[in-house]
Amino acid sequence: MNQSVTPNIHSSSTQSTVRYQRQREKAIEAAASVFATKGYHGASTKDIATHLGICQGSLYYYFKSKETALEEVCHAALRNYLGGMDDIFRQPMPFEEKLSAIITVHLASYRAKNEALKVHNEQRLYLPKQKREKLKTLGSAYRKQLEELFIGGVKSGKLKANLDCHFTALSLIGLCNYWGAMLSREQDLNLKQVIEQCTELTLRGCHTYVDQLTNTTATS
Protein backbone atom coordinates (compact mmCIF):
# COMPACT_ATOMS: atom_id res chain seq x y z
CA MET A 1 0.00 0.00 0.00
CA ASN A 2 1.18 3.43 -0.79
CA GLN A 3 1.04 5.67 2.22
CA SER A 4 3.87 8.10 1.71
CA VAL A 5 2.75 10.48 4.44
CA THR A 6 2.82 8.10 7.35
CA PRO A 7 4.09 4.79 6.11
CA ASN A 8 3.83 3.06 9.45
CA ILE A 9 0.58 3.90 11.11
CA HIS A 10 0.15 0.66 12.93
CA SER A 11 3.75 -0.41 12.79
CA SER A 12 4.08 -3.47 14.89
CA SER A 13 7.83 -3.47 14.37
CA THR A 14 10.20 -0.62 15.06
CA GLN A 15 12.86 -1.92 12.74
CA SER A 16 11.01 -0.86 9.66
CA THR A 17 10.60 2.65 11.00
CA VAL A 18 14.29 2.90 11.70
CA ARG A 19 15.07 1.77 8.20
CA TYR A 20 12.62 4.24 6.79
CA GLN A 21 14.07 7.12 8.79
CA ARG A 22 17.60 6.26 7.81
CA GLN A 23 16.76 6.23 4.14
CA ARG A 24 14.73 9.38 4.56
CA GLU A 25 17.73 11.16 5.98
CA LYS A 26 19.80 9.95 3.10
CA ALA A 27 17.14 11.27 0.76
CA ILE A 28 17.37 14.67 2.41
CA GLU A 29 21.12 14.60 2.02
CA ALA A 30 20.81 13.63 -1.61
CA ALA A 31 18.35 16.43 -2.20
CA ALA A 32 20.68 18.86 -0.47
CA SER A 33 23.58 17.78 -2.61
CA VAL A 34 21.69 18.06 -5.87
CA PHE A 35 19.97 21.32 -4.97
CA ALA A 36 23.32 22.76 -3.93
CA THR A 37 24.89 22.20 -7.32
CA LYS A 38 21.95 22.52 -9.69
CA GLY A 39 19.65 24.81 -7.77
CA TYR A 40 16.10 23.98 -6.81
CA HIS A 41 14.49 24.49 -10.19
CA GLY A 42 17.49 23.18 -12.07
CA ALA A 43 17.39 19.89 -10.23
CA SER A 44 14.89 17.22 -11.13
CA THR A 45 13.45 14.59 -8.87
CA LYS A 46 15.17 12.11 -11.12
CA ASP A 47 18.53 13.70 -10.31
CA ILE A 48 17.88 13.32 -6.62
CA ALA A 49 16.64 9.76 -6.94
CA THR A 50 19.61 8.75 -9.05
CA HIS A 51 21.96 10.32 -6.53
CA LEU A 52 20.26 8.24 -3.89
CA GLY A 53 20.38 5.11 -6.04
CA ILE A 54 16.66 4.60 -6.51
CA CYS A 55 14.14 5.34 -9.26
CA GLN A 56 12.48 8.67 -9.75
CA GLY A 57 9.04 7.59 -8.66
CA SER A 58 10.32 5.90 -5.51
CA LEU A 59 11.39 9.23 -4.14
CA TYR A 60 7.78 10.01 -3.43
CA TYR A 61 7.79 7.35 -0.80
CA TYR A 62 9.89 9.78 1.22
CA PHE A 63 8.69 13.19 0.06
CA LYS A 64 5.20 14.39 -0.64
CA SER A 65 6.58 16.70 -3.30
CA LYS A 66 9.75 18.26 -4.58
CA GLU A 67 8.91 21.39 -2.67
CA THR A 68 8.65 19.40 0.54
CA ALA A 69 12.13 18.12 -0.14
CA LEU A 70 13.48 21.65 -0.32
CA GLU A 71 11.65 22.51 2.84
CA GLU A 72 13.12 19.53 4.65
CA VAL A 73 16.60 20.36 3.48
CA CYS A 74 16.33 23.92 4.75
CA HIS A 75 14.97 22.83 8.08
CA ALA A 76 17.66 20.23 8.51
CA ALA A 77 20.27 22.85 7.75
CA LEU A 78 18.98 25.22 10.38
CA ARG A 79 18.51 22.47 12.94
CA ASN A 80 22.08 21.27 12.70
CA TYR A 81 23.54 24.68 12.42
CA LEU A 82 21.58 26.41 15.14
CA GLY A 83 22.14 23.49 17.46
CA GLY A 84 25.88 24.03 17.28
CA MET A 85 25.48 27.75 17.71
CA ASP A 86 23.27 27.45 20.75
CA ASP A 87 25.94 25.49 22.57
CA ILE A 88 28.41 28.25 22.04
CA PHE A 89 26.09 31.06 23.01
CA ARG A 90 25.34 29.30 26.24
CA GLN A 91 28.92 28.77 27.27
CA PRO A 92 30.55 31.59 29.20
CA MET A 93 33.57 32.79 27.27
CA PRO A 94 35.49 36.01 26.73
CA PHE A 95 34.04 38.05 23.90
CA GLU A 96 36.68 37.62 21.25
CA GLU A 97 36.94 33.92 21.85
CA LYS A 98 33.20 33.52 21.53
CA LEU A 99 33.13 35.47 18.31
CA SER A 100 35.87 33.31 16.94
CA ALA A 101 34.04 30.17 18.01
CA ILE A 102 30.89 31.29 16.26
CA ILE A 103 32.71 32.04 13.04
CA THR A 104 34.41 28.68 13.33
CA VAL A 105 31.14 26.80 13.61
CA HIS A 106 29.61 28.78 10.78
CA LEU A 107 32.45 28.22 8.36
CA ALA A 108 33.32 24.71 9.45
CA SER A 109 29.77 23.55 8.89
CA TYR A 110 30.11 24.59 5.28
CA ARG A 111 33.29 22.63 4.89
CA ALA A 112 31.74 19.64 6.55
CA LYS A 113 29.83 19.05 3.35
CA ASN A 114 26.80 20.66 4.89
CA GLU A 115 25.37 21.41 1.51
CA ALA A 116 22.06 21.90 3.19
CA LEU A 117 23.20 25.20 4.61
CA LYS A 118 24.14 26.42 1.17
CA VAL A 119 20.76 25.37 -0.11
CA HIS A 120 19.07 27.18 2.74
CA ASN A 121 20.90 30.38 1.90
CA GLU A 122 20.52 30.27 -1.84
CA GLN A 123 17.34 28.37 -2.58
CA ARG A 124 14.92 29.01 0.24
CA LEU A 125 13.57 32.01 -1.65
CA TYR A 126 11.89 29.61 -4.03
CA LEU A 127 9.66 28.30 -1.27
CA PRO A 128 6.20 29.82 -0.95
CA LYS A 129 5.99 32.74 1.42
CA GLN A 130 4.46 30.88 4.30
CA LYS A 131 7.13 28.23 4.43
CA ARG A 132 9.77 30.89 4.07
CA GLU A 133 8.39 32.78 7.04
CA LYS A 134 8.75 29.72 9.20
CA LEU A 135 12.42 29.49 8.32
CA LYS A 136 12.87 33.17 8.91
CA THR A 137 11.56 32.83 12.42
CA LEU A 138 14.04 30.09 13.17
CA GLY A 139 16.92 31.92 11.54
CA SER A 140 16.27 35.21 13.22
CA ALA A 141 16.72 33.58 16.58
CA TYR A 142 20.33 33.14 15.62
CA ARG A 143 20.62 36.65 14.30
CA LYS A 144 19.25 37.97 17.55
CA GLN A 145 21.69 35.95 19.61
CA LEU A 146 24.52 37.26 17.53
CA GLU A 147 23.26 40.77 17.98
CA GLU A 148 23.12 40.22 21.72
CA LEU A 149 26.72 39.13 21.66
CA PHE A 150 27.74 42.41 20.06
CA ILE A 151 25.59 44.39 22.47
CA GLY A 152 27.38 42.64 25.29
CA GLY A 153 30.68 43.53 23.69
CA VAL A 154 29.73 47.18 23.58
CA LYS A 155 28.58 47.19 27.20
CA SER A 156 31.80 45.65 28.35
CA GLY A 157 33.72 48.36 26.51
CA LYS A 158 35.38 45.84 24.24
CA LEU A 159 33.54 47.26 21.23
CA LYS A 160 33.06 50.86 20.29
CA ALA A 161 30.16 52.58 21.94
CA ASN A 162 28.41 53.79 18.81
CA LEU A 163 28.42 50.38 17.12
CA ASP A 164 25.28 49.43 15.21
CA CYS A 165 24.98 45.90 16.50
CA HIS A 166 22.17 44.93 14.17
CA PHE A 167 24.16 45.97 11.14
CA THR A 168 27.28 44.29 12.42
CA ALA A 169 25.52 41.01 13.12
CA LEU A 170 24.02 40.91 9.65
CA SER A 171 27.32 41.82 8.07
CA LEU A 172 29.06 39.02 9.86
CA ILE A 173 26.43 36.61 8.63
CA GLY A 174 26.91 37.91 5.10
CA LEU A 175 30.66 37.62 5.34
CA CYS A 176 30.47 34.08 6.67
CA ASN A 177 28.01 33.05 3.99
CA TYR A 178 30.27 34.44 1.32
CA TRP A 179 33.34 32.64 2.61
CA GLY A 180 31.30 29.58 3.42
CA ALA A 181 30.18 29.26 -0.18
CA MET A 182 33.77 29.87 -1.26
CA LEU A 183 35.05 27.20 1.11
CA SER A 184 32.62 24.63 -0.18
CA ARG A 185 33.62 25.40 -3.76
CA GLU A 186 37.38 25.75 -3.37
CA GLN A 187 38.47 22.72 -1.43
CA ASP A 188 42.08 23.80 -1.11
CA LEU A 189 41.28 26.95 0.79
CA ASN A 190 42.65 26.95 4.32
CA LEU A 191 39.72 26.86 6.72
CA LYS A 192 41.61 27.91 9.80
CA GLN A 193 43.16 30.86 8.08
CA VAL A 194 39.83 32.08 6.75
CA ILE A 195 38.35 31.83 10.23
CA GLU A 196 41.13 33.93 11.71
CA GLN A 197 40.93 36.49 8.97
CA CYS A 198 37.19 36.86 9.22
CA THR A 199 37.47 37.35 12.95
CA GLU A 200 40.20 39.89 12.57
CA LEU A 201 38.40 41.80 9.83
CA THR A 202 35.20 41.94 11.83
CA LEU A 203 36.95 43.05 14.95
CA ARG A 204 39.49 45.48 13.72
CA GLY A 205 39.00 46.05 10.00
CA CYS A 206 42.05 46.71 7.92
CA HIS A 207 43.03 50.04 9.35
CA THR A 208 46.13 50.61 11.43
CA TYR A 209 45.09 50.91 15.01
CA VAL A 210 46.07 50.95 18.63
CA ASP A 211 43.98 48.99 21.02
CA GLN A 212 42.36 51.44 23.33
CA LEU A 213 41.80 49.21 26.29
CA THR A 214 45.44 48.70 27.07
CA ASN A 215 45.77 52.05 28.74
CA THR A 216 43.60 54.83 27.33
CA THR A 217 40.38 55.80 29.02
CA ALA A 218 37.07 55.61 27.28
CA THR A 219 35.42 58.56 25.62
CA SER A 220 32.30 60.49 26.51
Add this chain to the structure above:
Amino acid sequence: MNQSVTPNIHSSSTQSTVRYQRQREKAIEAAASVFATKGYHGASTKDIATHLGICQGSLYYYFKSKETALEEVCHAALRNYLGGMDDIFRQPMPFEEKLSAIITVHLASYRAKNEALKVHNEQRLYLPKQKREKLKTLGSAYRKQLEELFIGGVKSGKLKANLDCHFTALSLIGLCNYWGAMLSREQDLNLKQVIEQCTELTLRGCHTYVDQLTNTTATS
Protein backbone atom coordinates in the same frame (compact mmCIF):
# COMPACT_ATOMS: atom_id res chain seq x y z
CA MET B 1 12.62 36.23 -43.14
CA ASN B 2 13.74 34.90 -39.82
CA GLN B 3 17.37 35.68 -39.18
CA SER B 4 17.62 35.99 -35.45
CA VAL B 5 21.39 35.99 -35.38
CA THR B 6 22.00 39.05 -37.51
CA PRO B 7 18.65 40.51 -38.40
CA ASN B 8 20.03 43.30 -40.54
CA ILE B 9 22.78 42.08 -42.76
CA HIS B 10 22.16 44.48 -45.61
CA SER B 11 20.18 46.97 -43.63
CA SER B 12 19.53 49.86 -45.94
CA SER B 13 18.01 51.89 -43.13
CA THR B 14 19.57 52.55 -39.77
CA GLN B 15 16.25 53.22 -38.11
CA SER B 16 15.32 49.61 -38.05
CA THR B 17 18.58 48.65 -36.42
CA VAL B 18 18.08 51.27 -33.78
CA ARG B 19 14.61 49.97 -33.09
CA TYR B 20 15.91 46.44 -32.89
CA GLN B 21 18.67 47.37 -30.50
CA ARG B 22 16.34 49.30 -28.26
CA GLN B 23 13.95 46.40 -27.96
CA ARG B 24 16.84 44.04 -27.50
CA GLU B 25 18.05 46.03 -24.52
CA LYS B 26 14.56 45.96 -23.10
CA ALA B 27 14.55 42.21 -23.59
CA ILE B 28 17.77 41.93 -21.62
CA GLU B 29 16.28 44.03 -18.85
CA ALA B 30 13.16 41.90 -18.81
CA ALA B 31 15.26 38.77 -18.62
CA ALA B 32 17.28 40.29 -15.79
CA SER B 33 14.16 41.16 -13.87
CA VAL B 34 12.59 37.75 -14.24
CA PHE B 35 15.79 35.84 -13.58
CA ALA B 36 16.37 37.96 -10.50
CA THR B 37 13.10 36.98 -8.89
CA LYS B 38 12.53 33.47 -10.19
CA GLY B 39 16.05 32.28 -10.83
CA TYR B 40 17.34 31.06 -14.16
CA HIS B 41 15.75 27.64 -14.14
CA GLY B 42 12.64 28.84 -12.38
CA ALA B 43 11.94 31.43 -15.05
CA SER B 44 10.42 30.45 -18.36
CA THR B 45 10.86 32.19 -21.67
CA LYS B 46 7.17 32.88 -21.48
CA ASP B 47 7.67 34.80 -18.24
CA ILE B 48 10.29 36.95 -19.87
CA ALA B 49 8.26 37.55 -22.99
CA THR B 50 5.17 38.46 -20.98
CA HIS B 51 7.22 40.85 -18.89
CA LEU B 52 8.35 42.44 -22.12
CA GLY B 53 4.84 42.48 -23.53
CA ILE B 54 5.34 40.11 -26.44
CA CYS B 55 4.63 36.45 -27.09
CA GLN B 56 6.87 33.63 -26.01
CA GLY B 57 8.04 32.70 -29.47
CA SER B 58 8.87 36.27 -30.41
CA LEU B 59 11.59 36.36 -27.81
CA TYR B 60 13.71 34.23 -30.08
CA TYR B 61 13.97 37.10 -32.45
CA TYR B 62 16.26 38.65 -29.85
CA PHE B 63 17.90 35.66 -28.22
CA LYS B 64 19.22 32.51 -29.76
CA SER B 65 18.32 30.62 -26.61
CA LYS B 66 17.37 31.07 -23.00
CA GLU B 67 20.96 30.42 -22.05
CA THR B 68 22.11 33.22 -24.31
CA ALA B 69 19.72 35.51 -22.49
CA LEU B 70 21.36 34.69 -19.18
CA GLU B 71 24.75 35.23 -20.72
CA GLU B 72 23.73 38.62 -22.06
CA VAL B 73 22.32 39.66 -18.72
CA CYS B 74 25.52 38.76 -16.92
CA HIS B 75 27.67 40.55 -19.44
CA ALA B 76 25.49 43.65 -19.32
CA ALA B 77 25.77 43.63 -15.54
CA LEU B 78 29.53 43.51 -15.59
CA ARG B 79 29.82 46.09 -18.35
CA ASN B 80 27.75 48.67 -16.52
CA TYR B 81 29.21 47.91 -13.19
CA LEU B 82 32.85 47.72 -14.16
CA GLY B 83 32.52 50.85 -16.26
CA GLY B 84 31.53 52.82 -13.19
CA MET B 85 34.29 51.26 -11.16
CA ASP B 86 36.98 51.98 -13.69
CA ASP B 87 36.21 55.68 -13.54
CA ILE B 88 36.76 55.68 -9.83
CA PHE B 89 39.94 53.67 -9.90
CA ARG B 90 41.41 56.07 -12.41
CA GLN B 91 40.68 59.21 -10.43
CA PRO B 92 43.30 60.26 -7.92
CA MET B 93 41.70 60.35 -4.50
CA PRO B 94 42.70 59.81 -0.90
CA PHE B 95 42.43 56.20 0.12
CA GLU B 96 39.41 56.30 2.39
CA GLU B 97 37.46 58.44 0.01
CA LYS B 98 38.15 56.08 -2.84
CA LEU B 99 37.10 53.08 -0.81
CA SER B 100 33.90 54.83 0.10
CA ALA B 101 33.28 55.74 -3.55
CA ILE B 102 33.72 52.14 -4.62
CA ILE B 103 31.32 50.86 -2.01
CA THR B 104 28.89 53.56 -3.07
CA VAL B 105 28.97 52.51 -6.71
CA HIS B 106 28.65 48.87 -5.79
CA LEU B 107 25.66 49.31 -3.51
CA ALA B 108 23.98 52.09 -5.46
CA SER B 109 23.99 49.99 -8.60
CA TYR B 110 21.96 47.41 -6.77
CA ARG B 111 19.45 49.98 -5.67
CA ALA B 112 19.26 51.39 -9.16
CA LYS B 113 17.23 48.36 -10.08
CA ASN B 114 20.29 46.79 -11.56
CA GLU B 115 18.79 43.39 -11.26
CA ALA B 116 21.34 42.18 -13.73
CA LEU B 117 24.06 42.38 -11.12
CA LYS B 118 22.06 40.21 -8.79
CA VAL B 119 21.55 37.72 -11.58
CA HIS B 120 25.26 37.73 -12.32
CA ASN B 121 26.07 36.93 -8.72
CA GLU B 122 23.43 34.31 -8.14
CA GLN B 123 22.72 32.67 -11.47
CA ARG B 124 25.91 32.72 -13.49
CA LEU B 125 26.84 29.35 -12.02
CA TYR B 126 24.17 27.81 -14.21
CA LEU B 127 26.04 28.79 -17.34
CA PRO B 128 28.29 26.18 -18.92
CA LYS B 129 31.87 26.30 -17.77
CA GLN B 130 33.26 28.05 -20.80
CA LYS B 131 30.86 30.96 -20.62
CA ARG B 132 31.44 31.20 -16.91
CA GLU B 133 35.17 31.45 -17.43
CA LYS B 134 34.69 34.41 -19.70
CA LEU B 135 32.77 36.22 -17.00
CA LYS B 136 35.35 35.28 -14.42
CA THR B 137 38.05 36.90 -16.47
CA LEU B 138 36.10 40.13 -16.66
CA GLY B 139 35.18 40.07 -13.00
CA SER B 140 38.63 39.35 -11.75
CA ALA B 141 39.86 42.53 -13.33
CA TYR B 142 37.75 44.35 -10.80
CA ARG B 143 38.92 42.15 -7.96
CA LYS B 144 42.49 42.84 -8.90
CA GLN B 145 41.93 46.57 -9.00
CA LEU B 146 40.37 46.43 -5.60
CA GLU B 147 43.28 44.42 -4.32
CA GLU B 148 45.65 47.01 -5.72
CA LEU B 149 43.80 49.69 -3.85
CA PHE B 150 44.36 47.87 -0.58
CA ILE B 151 48.00 47.25 -1.42
CA GLY B 152 48.38 50.97 -1.99
CA GLY B 153 46.74 51.60 1.36
CA VAL B 154 49.22 49.35 3.08
CA LYS B 155 52.17 50.98 1.36
CA SER B 156 51.01 54.41 2.37
CA GLY B 157 50.79 53.25 5.97
CA LYS B 158 47.06 53.88 6.10
CA LEU B 159 46.39 50.18 6.46
CA LYS B 160 48.10 47.71 8.70
CA ALA B 161 51.27 46.23 7.33
CA ASN B 162 50.35 42.57 7.65
CA LEU B 163 47.02 42.93 5.84
CA ASP B 164 46.04 40.14 3.46
CA CYS B 165 44.88 42.32 0.61
CA HIS B 166 43.50 39.48 -1.44
CA PHE B 167 41.34 38.29 1.40
CA THR B 168 40.21 41.80 2.23
CA ALA B 169 39.23 42.58 -1.34
CA LEU B 170 37.16 39.42 -1.60
CA SER B 171 35.56 40.04 1.75
CA LEU B 172 34.54 43.51 0.72
CA ILE B 173 32.97 42.10 -2.43
CA GLY B 174 31.13 39.54 -0.34
CA LEU B 175 29.94 42.17 2.09
CA CYS B 176 28.73 44.44 -0.69
CA ASN B 177 26.94 41.60 -2.44
CA TYR B 178 25.19 40.67 0.76
CA TRP B 179 24.02 44.20 1.46
CA GLY B 180 23.33 44.78 -2.21
CA ALA B 181 20.91 41.88 -2.30
CA MET B 182 19.39 43.14 0.91
CA LEU B 183 19.01 46.65 -0.50
CA SER B 184 17.26 45.40 -3.58
CA ARG B 185 14.87 43.37 -1.45
CA GLU B 186 14.17 45.83 1.35
CA GLN B 187 13.35 49.06 -0.34
CA ASP B 188 13.09 51.07 2.87
CA LEU B 189 16.67 50.45 3.87
CA ASN B 190 18.77 53.61 3.95
CA LEU B 191 21.35 53.38 1.21
CA LYS B 192 23.62 56.11 2.47
CA GLN B 193 23.73 54.68 5.93
CA VAL B 194 24.57 51.20 4.68
CA ILE B 195 27.38 52.66 2.59
CA GLU B 196 28.87 54.45 5.56
CA GLN B 197 28.57 51.43 7.78
CA CYS B 198 30.17 49.10 5.27
CA THR B 199 33.04 51.50 4.85
CA GLU B 200 33.49 51.85 8.57
CA LEU B 201 33.30 48.13 9.21
CA THR B 202 35.83 47.38 6.51
CA LEU B 203 38.20 50.02 7.71
CA ARG B 204 38.00 49.75 11.43
CA GLY B 205 35.86 46.77 12.36
CA CYS B 206 33.80 47.00 15.49
CA HIS B 207 36.57 47.10 18.03
CA THR B 208 37.38 50.15 20.10
CA TYR B 209 40.40 51.82 18.66
CA VAL B 210 42.50 54.96 18.39
CA ASP B 211 43.44 56.08 14.95
CA GLN B 212 47.17 56.12 14.77
CA LEU B 213 47.65 58.64 12.02
CA THR B 214 45.23 61.44 12.72
CA ASN B 215 45.65 62.78 16.18
CA THR B 216 42.11 62.02 17.21
CA THR B 217 41.47 63.61 20.54
CA ALA B 218 37.94 62.39 20.36
CA THR B 219 37.53 62.71 24.07
CA SER B 220 34.75 64.95 25.24
Add this chain to the structure above:
DNA sequence: CACTATTTCTATAACTCTATAGATTATCTC
Protein backbone atom coordinates in the same frame (compact mmCIF):
# COMPACT_ATOMS: atom_id res chain seq x y z
C1' DC C 1 0.19 54.47 -52.01
C1' DA C 2 2.52 50.28 -53.24
C1' DC C 3 6.47 47.60 -52.06
C1' DT C 4 9.80 45.87 -49.02
C1' DA C 5 11.93 44.77 -44.74
C1' DT C 6 11.22 44.26 -39.94
C1' DT C 7 8.85 42.73 -36.12
C1' DT C 8 5.41 40.03 -33.85
C1' DC C 9 2.01 36.29 -33.67
C1' DT C 10 0.16 31.52 -33.84
C1' DA C 11 0.75 26.80 -33.88
C1' DT C 12 3.30 22.99 -32.94
C1' DA C 13 7.02 19.30 -32.59
C1' DA C 14 9.72 17.24 -29.45
C1' DC C 15 11.01 17.11 -24.97
C1' DT C 16 11.21 17.01 -19.91
C1' DC C 17 9.19 17.06 -15.50
C1' DT C 18 6.12 15.99 -11.43
C1' DA C 19 3.21 13.02 -9.25
C1' DT C 20 0.41 8.77 -9.00
C1' DA C 21 -1.11 3.81 -9.39
C1' DG C 22 -0.44 -0.75 -9.48
C1' DA C 23 2.93 -4.52 -9.95
C1' DT C 24 7.08 -6.42 -8.03
C1' DT C 25 10.68 -7.36 -4.96
C1' DA C 26 12.85 -7.20 -0.40
C1' DT C 27 12.50 -7.57 4.51
C1' DC C 28 10.47 -8.79 8.95
C1' DT C 29 7.94 -11.58 12.22
C1' DC C 30 6.33 -15.55 14.00
Add this chain to the structure above:
DNA sequence: GAGATAATCTATAGAGTTATAGAAATAGTG
Protein backbone atom coordinates in the same frame (compact mmCIF):
# COMPACT_ATOMS: atom_id res chain seq x y z
C1' DG D 1 9.46 -20.87 5.54
C1' DA D 2 4.73 -18.69 5.15
C1' DG D 3 2.34 -14.69 5.46
C1' DA D 4 2.36 -9.87 6.03
C1' DT D 5 4.40 -5.44 5.66
C1' DA D 6 7.62 -2.24 3.69
C1' DA D 7 10.30 -0.51 -0.01
C1' DT D 8 11.17 -0.08 -4.76
C1' DC D 9 10.12 -0.51 -9.65
C1' DT D 10 7.65 0.37 -14.07
C1' DA D 11 4.51 2.84 -16.67
C1' DT D 12 2.02 6.72 -17.54
C1' DA D 13 -1.19 10.84 -17.32
C1' DG D 14 -1.01 15.47 -17.63
C1' DA D 15 1.10 19.71 -17.57
C1' DG D 16 4.73 22.73 -18.94
C1' DT D 17 9.05 23.88 -21.55
C1' DT D 18 12.20 25.31 -25.43
C1' DA D 19 12.82 26.30 -29.95
C1' DT D 20 11.23 26.61 -34.82
C1' DA D 21 8.40 27.60 -39.02
C1' DG D 22 5.40 30.01 -41.49
C1' DA D 23 1.58 33.48 -41.38
C1' DA D 24 0.20 38.09 -40.11
C1' DA D 25 0.91 42.67 -38.90
C1' DT D 26 3.55 46.76 -38.54
C1' DA D 27 6.84 50.23 -39.95
C1' DG D 28 9.84 52.40 -43.39
C1' DT D 29 10.88 54.09 -48.12
C1' DG D 30 10.66 55.82 -52.69
